[in-house]
Amino acid sequence: MNPMELYEKVAAQGESVRLLKTKKASKEEIDAAVKELLALKLDYKTLTGEEYKLGSSPTNIAPVSTDGPAVVEDGGDYVDPWTVQTSNAKGVDYDKLIVRFGSSKIDQELIDRIERVIGQRAHQFLRRGIFFSHRDMNQILDAFETKKSFYLYTGRGPSSEAMHVGHLIPFIFTKWLQDVFDVPLIVQLTDDEKYLWKDLTPEQAYKYAVENAKDIIACGFDVNKTFIFSDLDYMGQSSGFYRNVVKIQKHVTFNQVKGIFGFGDSDCIGKISFPAIQAAPSFSTSFPQIFNGQKDIQCLIPCAIDQDPYFRMTRDVAPRIGYPKPALLHSTFFPALQGAQTKMSASDPNSSIFLTDTPKQIKTKINKHAFSGGKDTIEEHQKLGGNCEVDVSYMYLSFFLEDDEKLEKIKQDYSSGKLLTGELKKSLIETLQPLIATHQERRKQVTDEIVKQFMTPRKLAYDF
Amino acid sequence: MNPMELYEKVAAQGESVRLLKTKKASKEEIDAAVKELLALKLDYKTLTGEEYKLGSSPTNIAPVSTDGPAVVEDGGDYVDPWTVQTSNAKGVDYDKLIVRFGSSKIDQELIDRIERVIGQRAHQFLRRGIFFSHRDMNQILDAFETKKSFYLYTGRGPSSEAMHVGHLIPFIFTKWLQDVFDVPLIVQLTDDEKYLWKDLTPEQAYKYAVENAKDIIACGFDVNKTFIFSDLDYMGQSSGFYRNVVKIQKHVTFNQVKGIFGFGDSDCIGKISFPAIQAAPSFSTSFPQIFNGQKDIQCLIPCAIDQDPYFRMTRDVAPRIGYPKPALLHSTFFPALQGAQTKMSASDPNSSIFLTDTPKQIKTKINKHAFSGGKDTIEEHQKLGGNCEVDVSYMYLSFFLEDDEKLEKIKQDYSSGKLLTGELKKSLIETLQPLIATHQERRKQVTDEIVKQFMTPRKLAYDF
Numbered sequence: 001m002n003p004m005e006l007y008e009k010v011a012a013q014g015e016s017v018r019l020l021k022t023k024k025a026s027k028e029e030i031d032a033a034v035k036e037l038l039a040l041k042l043d044y045k046t047l048t049g050e051e052y053k054l055g056s057s058p059t060n061i062a063p064v065s066t067d068g069p070a071v072v073e074d075g076g077d078y079v080d081p082w083t084v085q086t087s088n089a090k091g092v093d094y095d096k097l098i099v100r101f102g103s104s105k106i107d108q109e110l111i112d113r114i115e116r117v118i119g120q121r122a123h124q125f126l127r128r129g130i131f132f133s134h135r136d137m138n139q140i141l142d143a144f145e146t147k148k149s150f151y152l153y154t155g156r157g158p159s160s161e162a163m164h165v166g167h168l169i170p171f172i173f174t175k176w177l178q179d180v181f182d183v184p185l186i187v188q189l190t191d192d193e194k195y196l197w198k199d200l201t202p203e204q205a206y207k208y209a210v211e212n213a214k215d216i217i218a219c220g221f222d223v224n225k226t227f228i229f230s231d232l233d234y235m236g237q238s239s240g241f242y243r244n245v246v247k248i249q250k251h252v253t254f255n256q257v258k259g260i261f262g263f264g265d266s267d268c269i270g271k272i273s274f275p276a277i278q279a280a281p282s283f284s285t286s287f288p289q290i291f292n293g294q295k296d297i298q299c300l301i302p303c304a305i306d307q308d309p310y311f312r313m314t315r316d317v318a319p320r321i322g323y324p325k326p327a328l329l330h331s332t333f334f335p336a337l338q339g340a341q342t343k344m345s346a347s348d349p350n351s352s353i354f355l356t357d358t359p360k361q362i363k364t365k366i367n368k369h370a371f372s373g374g375k376d377t378i379e380e381h382q383k384l385g386g387n388c389e390v391d392v393s394y395m396y397l398s399f400f401l402e403d404d405e406k407l408e409k410i411k412q413d414y415s416s417g418k419l420l421t422g423e424l425k426k427s428l429i430e431t432l433q434p435l436i437a438t439h440q441e442r443r444k445q446v447t448d449e450i451v452k453q454f455m456t457p458r459k460l461a462y463d464f
Numbered sequence: 465m466n467p468m469e470l471y472e473k474v475a476a477q478g479e480s481v482r483l484l485k486t487k488k489a490s491k492e493e494i495d496a497a498v499k500e501l502l503a504l505k506l507d508y509k510t511l512t513g514e515e516y517k518l519g520s521s522p523t524n525i526a527p528v529s530t531d532g533p534a535v536v537e538d539g540g541d542y543v544d545p546w547t548v549q550t551s552n553a554k555g556v557d558y559d560k561l562i563v564r565f566g567s568s569k570i571d572q573e574l575i576d577r578i579e580r581v582i583g584q585r586a587h588q589f590l591r592r593g594i595f596f597s598h599r600d601m602n603q604i605l606d607a608f609e610t611k612k613s614f615y616l617y618t619g620r621g622p623s624s625e626a627m628h629v630g631h632l633i634p635f636i637f638t639k640w641l642q643d644v645f646d647v648p649l650i651v652q653l654t655d656d657e658k659y660l661w662k663d664l665t666p667e668q669a670y671k672y673a674v675e676n677a678k679d680i681i682a683c684g685f686d687v688n689k690t691f692i693f694s695d696l697d698y699m700g701q702s703s704g705f706y707r708n709v710v711k712i713q714k715h716v717t718f719n720q721v722k723g724i725f726g727f728g729d730s731d732c733i734g735k736i737s738f739p740a741i742q743a744a745p746s747f748s749t750s751f752p753q754i755f756n757g758q759k760d761i762q763c764l765i766p767c768a769i770d771q772d773p774y775f776r777m778t779r780d781v782a783p784r785i786g787y788p789k790p791a792l793l794h795s796t797f798f799p800a801l802q803g804a805q806t807k808m809s810a811s812d813p814n815s816s817i818f819l820t821d822t823p824k825q826i827k828t829k830i831n832k833h834a835f836s837g838g839k840d841t842i843e844e845h846q847k848l849g850g851n852c853e854v855d856v857s858y859m860y861l862s863f864f865l866e867d868d869e870k871l872e873k874i875k876q877d878y879s880s881g882k883l884l885t886g887e888l889k890k891s892l893i894e895t896l897q898p899l900i901a902t903h904q905e906r907r908k909q910v911t912d913e914i915v916k917q918f919m920t921p922r923k924l925a926y927d928f
Contacts (some may be wrong), residue, residue, distance in 0.1 A: 192706075192710050195710060195714065196713070196714050202707055202710065202711065232706065232707055232710070233703070235700070236699070236700065236701065236702045236703045236704070236705060236706050237700065237703075238700045239697070239700045239701075240700070241700060242656075242696065242699035242700050242706075243666055243696055243700075246656050246659060246660065246666065246696070246734055247666065249660070249733045249734030249737065250659065250660050250732050250734045251732065252732060252733050252734075253729070253730050253731060253732050253733065254718065254727075254728075254729045254730070254731055254732075254733060255729045255730055257733055258729065263718075264718075265717070265718045265719045265722065266717050266718070266719055267717060267718055268713060268714050268715065268716060268717050268718075269713045269716050269717065269718060269721055269736050269737045269740065270713030270714045270737070270740075272718055272733050272736055272737065273713065273733045273734070273736065273737035275733070276733065276734075
């Protein structure tokens, strides 16, 4: 029985009791009816967490997200915010994910509209389907066209100092979004989450947050337009953040987070309530210093698709607390060097290219570990061609090689067998070596003072 | 199976798999063993909320408080932080409560020690058993004797503007404790809790917090020694509070709060995680501005016994996060005018004497509504005597009439039948009218500016 049905059943039983009393029924009869009424009220309290009150219907009537189901487990694919697994070397089936999550595909029509609205070519991540799914992106474009403002929000869980190239994807794309739309950007570092989930002290998690902030800043964000914060710090610095966290927490039940995130009874209450903390930056009132208390500035969240469960929950809650639903742009997952079905791990330096790798390490890792779609012998490869769909070097190039023509030629030549695996890997090495070197150079320029500027709650270069 | 047993079972199964592989068992055999291992790991994760990791045993092994059981439901008594019910006109059976909660009785020996240590007579609330139970009070006295500092922490849930005389009990007693021990006092106003539990906006709950603060300040606290805060405000003003909240939240599972507070799956995640917010002020690092980051200043909490479940939980967590356990002093409940087995309610003005009542209202309410232990006729009363144990006017006098001899005489005369109900009520009226009038006079002096001073995070008149 759902809460509303039960509510009506309690009300009906209350009415029965009243009638029995009016017509002066026997004590046994009335007592039995009252007993039944009390049992129903108890059921009601158990189900809804509220006392039954005549005339005030249950507030917890929407235990299931309307945006789509929870965790996705489909064929060999499993996706939640902490685990992405697939048994397919081509990676997760993203079209299936869109259907399961109930999001929308970023199709050519949307890309065309984006290009029209911003008056320039869409980013390669859009053109190549790396950002492949969205929610309400057309609303954001409508707002932009009518000069209504919005803001960007993305984040990172600082689980270690080591970030790999894949971690840059949302930030590279967010930087581009900020450049073309010229809007404020909020970056949340969930050091509290990492403390709750990992074997870390709060101090370690906070330290990782600050170190990761340096890598994020090195992506080229403008300090006048960007606010980066650690949850552990900002919760104690903002008059708006905790108020929004509590508002969200009042409107999400344990049943809901159980359904969305798979939490269980033996999970700590910190994990259970954490989703509200990742949700809160989706609402502009969490940043009164930036948005001047305005509560209707919409938010656009670029993130990897595994973070979508947080924002499905957020979108469910938003209208119930009087805020606009955030819009989303979802990216695919960045594959491990060993192949899309294996897991990248900060504790296995060979599972990806890290932002601290030397040119030599990059070369060795790619040559030694990048899973190849090539054939076993040169003769066979030249005869049958390589398979770009499972070749990790090609996948990495599709993320980082900006030149569309070059990428297309590599694809054709490798598929036809004209380009050998060693040559393909050489292209990737030559693409990543300068990219990482430049990143390291920029990161060196990021002093503690600069980090502090980005992480200080303040007004940005926009008037609200 | 408890987490530790399951942990050992997973470890044993891992070892089996290793052995099978070493002795090159058949693929079927190994696969079956691996399957069993994975199932056990899943069970482990479900039970403990953690991934199984060889060599690191489960952290969530203590789902049950060691201090005592959860909610108390005994005979006609039911006690939890939101509900106090008894079917006995004398009130809750406090001796049973001590046994059930696992606290200690405040006996004559402890009262004697307190009087020795402070060099003056114990407060009437101690002498008359109104504060009747404690945890670790002797530690606090040890600390005081060796000139080690401690601090006081109490609080109030601001569910409405209307406070009644019963609400003053913990504050009157806390004021006395502060005077005799000369230590800092922290007062938490849980406006977030009231927002979560009641049909209130955060703004309303915050407003009630500020209004209640005025009544608390009117009890005579020294602004240089007292910090009063609203959760909604202070969470965003402190570098220490949220960090402690998260630490506590990491070390308490849903199973635990289910056991302690009776939360269910349809409760919102705000309620589920709230206990950590009431727990956090028990630790001095929640107030870096006062205690200068020192983490070993012990805390003494005077509160009504129904709040003990929060602090049993706090005392369980404290050693696991490196903090001292708070000590406690528990008071009995303040009865409603209609009798100890009925409920006081802010929405029923006749259920208690409110701090805003006029002398006339006080007189009328007591004469009309105070449950009497007297007999039906004067003749009968004079012959058989009244019953002080159920007489609410007498109970109220035992709280508020300072003169022990007078109180004793009233008891004897009423019990013998010499004193009539009207005369007993007159004594109470004459005790409460000036007390409330003085309170109202003092409250008028409490300006918004003074409230702001008390509620501003700052150093107090103590060096740490």
